[in-house]
Amino acid sequence: MTTLVIGANGQIGRQFCELAETAALPIRAMIRDAGQRAWFDERGIDTVVADLEGELRHAFDGCDQVIFTAGSGPHTGPDKTLMIDLFGAIRAIDLACERGLSRFLMVSAMRAEDPLEAPEKLRPYMAAKYAADAHLRASAVPHVILKPGRLIDQPASQRVATSLTETGGENSVSRANVAYALRHLVQSRDLIGREYVLLDGERPIAEALC
């Protein structure tokens, strides 16, 4: 019952991997090159070197679910948004289908369902997330889509909300809380076909994501 973590070396990915390791959840951290391995080795986390723009198939061997939390990030251009956030996600979804995986946990973004409503600078990114989410919904793989708000660096409160109404319009969520939410989702194997907005809030994660 190993979970492949795509985007393991990212900010959310690393925090999730540490939580999973501590909870003894079987995971495999997918990293792009062996130079990223030391951090994971030190923590006893299994890794596989694979590339969303290259050799990918072998990373899925022996895994039965996937977390996709890869993102090209703010330091690359929209060409990488197309190759990673969009096409990397599509490749991972198609492989998950082909292998008959039990679940695909997608880290998307709040308001990805309406890219034209986003601030102009964010629209191309939201368009990529929209298309990746749509591809997942149309696929045969059981899935959960998590839609965090604006990501911030704060310690985990482990208290969340799932709508702007609930937060009175506050739209941020700590990456640490996203990592805890992912740990909860990985453990809650009966959750399928769900989509959750995720914000910092007042409710325990297990109560909010059910």
Next chain:
Amino acid sequence: MTTLVIGANGQIGRQFCELAETAALPIRAMIRDAGQRAWFDERGIDTVVADLEGELRHAFDGCDQVIFTAGSGPHTGPDKTLMIDLFGAIRAIDLACERGLSRFLMVSAMRAEDPLEAPEKLRPYMAAKYAADAHLRASAVPHVILKPGRLIDQPASQRVATSLTETGGENSVSRANVAYALRHLVQSRDLIGREYVLLDGERPIAEALC
């Protein structure tokens, strides 16, 4: 039985519109702003002002099929590839489904089915086309996907091929031949669920695309 032409003001779009007008095929040319209207007015071609990144819905009124030949083109960046080639296509496909249109004719690109095999510079574009095509295939709207090779400016030979084997590896096709191919597809309403590579070649269009 009006065909909405999305991307009408593009190089293929204009040539197709002229052919359709000459053949008395009912079309509506979708243009982004009224300043593009004169060229169409001079030729007696009906237009509608609509925007793939804005108000779009009204353009579909009274139409029963769609040609999507819009492209952000080589003079804009991959942010526009995301907004036009990917998300604009997705919006048009979703509207075509919602309206129950009889067909969606997509102008894609040869090898869009394998973006990682394209030269590196073209990969983000091919990823967008891959995702748009996949969205169309997964949709409920009957469709045809046309995949031209490398586009060149030559007069229409009206002779085409549908594989590199057939051309001995020659990978180009004139925009004029693509326009003629679209005219043929618009008239051939029984063609559904087909995908064709399109190259300059030796066969009459009606024989190659059947």
